[in-house]
Amino acid sequence: MPATSQPPVPNLPSGREGPVFQAPWEAHAFALVLSLHDKGLFTWPEWAAALAAEIARAQAAGDPDTGDTYYRHWLSALERMVTAKNLTTAEVLGRYQAAWDAAAERTPHGLPIELSNQDFVS
Numbered sequence: 835m836p837a838t839s840q841p842p843v844p845n846l847p848s849g850r851e852g853p854v855f856q857a858p859w860e861a862h863a864f865a866l867v868l869s870l871h872d873k874g875l876f877t878w879p880e881w882a883a884a885l886a887a888e889i890a891r892a893q894a895a896g897d898p899d900t901g902d903t904y905y906r907h908w909l910s911a912l913e914r915m916v917t918a919k920n921l922t923t924a925e926v927l928g929r930y931q932a933a934w935d936a937a938a939e940r941t942p943h944g945l946p947i948e949l950s951n952q953d954f955v956s
Contacts, residue, residue, distance in 0.1 A: 855905070856902075856905075859905075860905040860908075863905055863908050863909045863912065864905070864908065866912065867881060867908065867912055870912075870916070870921075875916075875919065875921060876915060876919065880915070881911075881915070884911040884912075884914060884915045885907065885908060885911040887911070888907045888908075888910050888911035888914065889904075889907045892906075892907055892910075913927055929954060932953075933949055933953035933954045934947070934949065934953070936952075936953040937949050937950070937953045
């Protein structure tokens with residue numbers, strides 16, 4: 835890529851090798867999509883369409899599309915795709931989100947968040 839050209843993904847932080855992640859969860863979400871694709875659970879065109887639809891929904895709702903919400907769209911598209919393909923349910927995703935919130939609440943700042951069985955008790 836010539837030094838004067840635009841980065842491969844506009845408005846996202848980039849390094850020499852391409853886009854970089856602003857937080858570990860973004861890298862995890864990215865890796866999860868690649869892993870599910872590698873397992874044959876969806877095609878890349880299906881994923882691209884799902885992500886594009888999610889970004890369009892967000893823009894229609896007023897997202898300024900500055901790049902800082904890109905991986906939130908990535909995660910939302912993934913959640914929609916895995917429920918649409920019956921790989922999980924919205925209820926299961928909700929249980930894990932609540933468990934994650936509980937684990938984050940009890941974890942001191944700066945320490946890794948780890949889920950435990952107690953996080954799934956409502």
